Amino acid sequence: MATDTYLNAGRRAVIEEMQRDGSVWALGEDLGRGGVFGQYKGLQEMFGTSRIADTPISEACIMGAAVGAAMTGTRPIVEMRFSDFALCAVDELVNQAAKARFMFGGQMRVPMVVREPIGMWRSSAAQHSQSLEAWYAHIPGLVVVTPSTPADNLGLLKSAIRNDDPVVYLEHKNLWVLEGDLPDGEHLVPLGEAAIARAGDAVTIVTWSAMRHVCLIAAETLSAQGVEVEVIDLRTLWPWDRDTVFGSVQRTGRLLVVQESVSVAGFGAEIAASVAEALHHDLKAPVRRLGAPRIPIAYAPALEDRARVSQESIIDAVRGLIAPRTAA
Amino acid sequence: MAQDNGHNLDRDRFGAMLQLMHRIRAFEEAAIAAQKDGLVLGAIHPSIGQEAVAAGICANLDRNDLLLSTHRGHGHTLAKGADPLAMMRELFGRAGGTCGGKGGSMHIADFGVGMLGANGVVGANIPIATGAAHGLKLQGSDRIVTCIFGDGAINRGPFLEGLNWARVFDLPVLFVCEDNGFSATTRTREMTGGGGAGARAESLGIPAVAVDGNDLVAVDAAARAAIADIRTGKGPVLMHCRTYRITGHTAVDPATYRPASEVAAQRENCPIARLESALRLAGMADGDLARAHGEAAREMTDIAAQARDTDWPAPEAAYTDVQDMGDPRERAF
Ligand SMILES: Cc1ncc(C[n+]2csc(CCOP(=O)(O)OP(=O)(O)O)c2C)c(N)n1
Numbered sequence: 001m002a003t004d005t006y007l008n009a010g011r012r013a014v015i016e017e018m019q020r021d022g023s024v025w026a027l028g029e030d031l032g033r034g035g036v037f038g039q040y041k042g043l044q045e046m047f048g049t050s051r052i053a054d055t056p057i058s059e060a061c062i063m064g065a066a067v068g069a070a071m072t073g074t075r076p077i078v079e080m081r082f083s084d085f086a087l088c089a090v091d092e093l094v095n096q097a098a099k100a101r102f103m104f105g106g107q108m109r110v111p112m113v114v115r116e117p118i119g120m121w122r123s124s125a126a127q128h129s130q131s132l133e134a135w136y137a138h139i140p141g142l143v144v145v146t147p148s149t150p151a152d153n154l155g156l157l158k159s160a161i162r163n164d165d166p167v168v169y170l171e172h173k174n175l176w177v178l179e180g181d182l183p184d185g186e187h188l189v190p191l192g193e194a195a196i197a198r199a200g201d202a203v204t205i206v207t208w209s210a211m212r213h214v215c216l217i218a219a220e221t222l223s224a225q226g227v228e229v230e231v232i233d234l235r236t237l238w239p240w241d242r243d244t245v246f247g248s249v250q251r252t253g254r255l256l257v258v259q260e261s262v263s264v265a266g267f268g269a270e271i272a273a274s275v276a277e278a279l280h281h282d283l284k285a286p287v288r289r290l291g292a293p294r295i296p297i298a299y300a301p302a303l304e305d306r307a308r309v310s311q312e313s314i315i316d317a318v319r320g321l322i323a324p325r326t327a328a
Numbered sequence: 329m330a331q332d333n334g335h336n337l338d339r340d341r342f343g344a345m346l347q348l349m350h351r352i353r354a355f356e357e358a359a360i361a362a363q364k365d366g367l368v369l370g371a372i373h374p375s376i377g378q379e380a381v382a383a384g385i386c387a388n389l390d391r392n393d394l395l396l397s398t399h400r401g402h403g404h405t406l407a408k409g410a411d412p413l414a415m416m417r418e419l420f421g422r423a424g425g426t427c428g429g430k431g432g433s434m435h436i437a438d439f440g441v442g443m444l445g446a447n448g449v450v451g452a453n454i455p456i457a458t459g460a461a462h463g464l465k466l467q468g469s470d471r472i473v474t475c476i477f478g479d480g481a482i483n484r485g486p487f488l489e490g491l492n493w494a495r496v497f498d499l500p501v502l503f504v505c506e507d508n509g510f511s512a513t514t515r516t517r518e519m520t521g522g523g524g525a526g527a528r529a530e531s532l533g534i535p536a537v538a539v540d541g542n543d544l545v546a547v548d549a550a551a552r553a554a555i556a557d558i559r560t561g562k563g564p565v566l567m568h569c570r571t572y573r574i575t576g577h578t579a580v581d582p583a584t585y586r587p588a589s590e591v592a593a594q595r596e597n598c599p600i601a602r603l604e605s606a607l608r609l610a611g612m613a614d615g616d617l618a619r620a621h622g623e624a625a626r627e628m629t630d631i632a633a634q635a636r637d638t639d640w641p642a643p644e645a646a647y648t649d650v651q652d653m654g655d656p657r658e659r660a661f
Contacts, residue, residue, distance in 0.1 A: 029511065029512065029514065030511075030512050030513045030514050032513075032514070033513035033514070033585050036512070054514055054518070054519065055519065056480075056483035056511075056519040056520065057450050057451070057480045057481065057483050057484055057511050057519075058483045058484055058485070059484070060484075060485050061485075084448070084449070085449065088449065088484070122369070122370075123369035123370035123421065123432060124370055124371070125370060125430075125431055125432045125434060125435055125448070126430075126431070126435065126448075127434070127435070127447075127448030127449055128434075128448055263658070264658055293646075293647070293656055293657050293658060294650070294654070294655075294656050294657075294658050295646055295647060295650050295656045296430075296650065298429070298430045298431075298645075298646055299369065299370055299418075299421050299429060299430055299431055299432035299435070300369070300421035300422070300425075300429035300430065300432075300640060300641050301369065301421060301640075302640050302641060302642075302643040302646075303429065303430060303641060303643060303645055303646040304646075305643070306643055306646035306647070307646065
């Protein structure tokens with residue numbers, strides 16, 4: 001076991017997979033200087049300029065070229081720097097990468113990983129803060145991954161690189177510096193498996209990405225008050241781990257979904273609706289969602305905080321779920 | 329160094345531009361200092377060393393003309409006539425900022441002076457500028473649009489699409505490639521095929537002119553000629569201004585990817601110092617030159633102090649100006 005950061009865990013995943021498989025390579029802006037956050041530091045020195053490729057500021061071509069390179073037998077890791085800039089390459093991802101295998105009748109695969117850092121990062125404002133995971137979850141053909149711990153970033157990124165379909169891999173910018181234990185040796189986390197971050201019997205909280213940590217802090221406060229919540233970190237949004245979520249809700253009878261992104265039409269709606277449909281008779285209270293209001297993210301802190309789900313709002317929501325129901 | 333042919337300079341006109349360049353630099357130096365004090369909240373991209381582009385272009389625009397800028401837009405915004413106090417408040421995330429504290433440095437805009445916005449997305453301003461010119465033309469306006477972008481932006485598709493469109497519709501746009509040599513930490517020339525911005529414009533039938541972007545007099549003359557042509561309805565022109573970014577990509581980037589000797593040599597090529605020597609040659613007194621610098625520094629230090637004493641925006645503002653219909657507070661319970 002070694003302690004390292006979420007950022008370095010991702011870097012280690014890339015190194016290990018590039019050493020294991022000569023067809024893996026990475027492309028993006030500024031990678032030769034380590035990438036915008038340092039996720040690729042030293043990698044060009046290790047692997048050369050062909051396998052850690054600097055590109056022009058050409059997001060559409062970075063994504064499109066990766067599709068072509070994936071079709072011809074390589075495994076590109078696409079670095080989009082901020083998920084917001086991936087919007088300059090939506091056609092290449094959504095119309096091309098996601099659909100090629102199906103449209104062409106399964107003649108080939110598009111094994112590529114698109115790394116798109118998401119999330120609020122103090123005062124980064126409306127074009128550098130978004131979390132658009134729900135968009136990708138909506139697109140048939142894409143796998144969507146949202147790691148929240150250093151160990152998961154190592155194990156999930158390695159699995160993503162080995163996956164034969166396009167994976168949208170959404171690291172959270174606020175987690176880069178988060179430290180945690182990394183297992184020695186090969187560490188793979190299977191795609192599509194949630195983690196029970198904390199066990200409990202009162203309420204099931206389903207969350208992902210950086211909100212996992214906020215939910216865990218809220219859970220500690222609740223625990224001190226005698227309420228034990230279960231916190232499930234989905235880790236992969238598509239395909240999401242129904243078994244783990246349904247199993248938990250069957251035990252607790254209560255569901256709260258917590259997401260950083262805009263609540264309206266967010267991925268939390270999918271979880272909430274699925275649980276309501278499948279487990280109607282197990283529910284002791286209506287399902288609840290917490291997420292951001294439908295506003296762009298502002299620069300000034302007081303305004304930015306309006307888009308943030310707080311510990312307090314999670315605690316309030318849990319209390320609301322367990323309060324004895326009064327007749328209307 | 330190119331010779332600054334200074335003796336016939338109009339001292340009033342160029343003295344005013346010197347003052348403006350000092351104000352741009354002083355604004356950014358004050359902002360960098362304020363960021364160290366935690367007052368500037370988000371990333372800032374200084375244009376120190378590039379001031380002649382902002383000043384030389386904008387001096388030839390009317391207040392009514394429109395300007396679109398980039399993430400490195402403080403100089404352009406100030407030169408277009410925005411109030412530096414409102415700009416500093418925006419960087420500090422305060423009430424009374426140009427955008428009420430919602431945008432910050434990368435989204436500064438002041439529509440009152442025709443400044444249609446910095447942009448957080450490289451190259452995104454090019455199609456928008458083209459469309460702004462299209463709109464003006466549809467309305468029979470005689471105003472023009474200037475679109476400033478970096479050398480890195482010319483490798484994005486919107487550059488091709490915007491320039492082609494401006495040619496096809498003969499739109500009144502001045503495209504300015506402010507070439508500081510870098511795309512963040514990457515040297516742009518290593519990522520750019522062919523002859524760059526000018527050659528690409530010419531391939532689309534758009535006249536291109538290259539100037540030393542650290543020579544205010546040259547930028548001014550080229551901008552004046554280009555803008556005169558655009559105003560007569562000849563359609564778009566591209567100016568390629570070569571300059572150098574003295575700071576890192578952002579104010580906190582140590583820029584270790586380039587040798588110190590390169591930066592030192594470029595400091596010698598400072599556009600402000602070059603204009604000062606030209607003005608000295610034209611007979612401007614040393615005392616007047618020094619005063620221009622001192623006044624600008626004082627103005628911007630004062631402004632930073634005032635911005636610091638400004639209130640925060642009301643948190644409720646987070647819900648305003650989202651859209652007319654629907655409840656922005658909607659958050660599922
Ligand atoms: C579409 C897009 N890709 C990447 C970025 C990240 N980014 C911000 S500034 C920058 C460099 C831009 O270089 P250039 O256009 O030459 O302008 P300069 O920074 O030199 O002023 C990059 C890559 C972005 N903002 N938008």
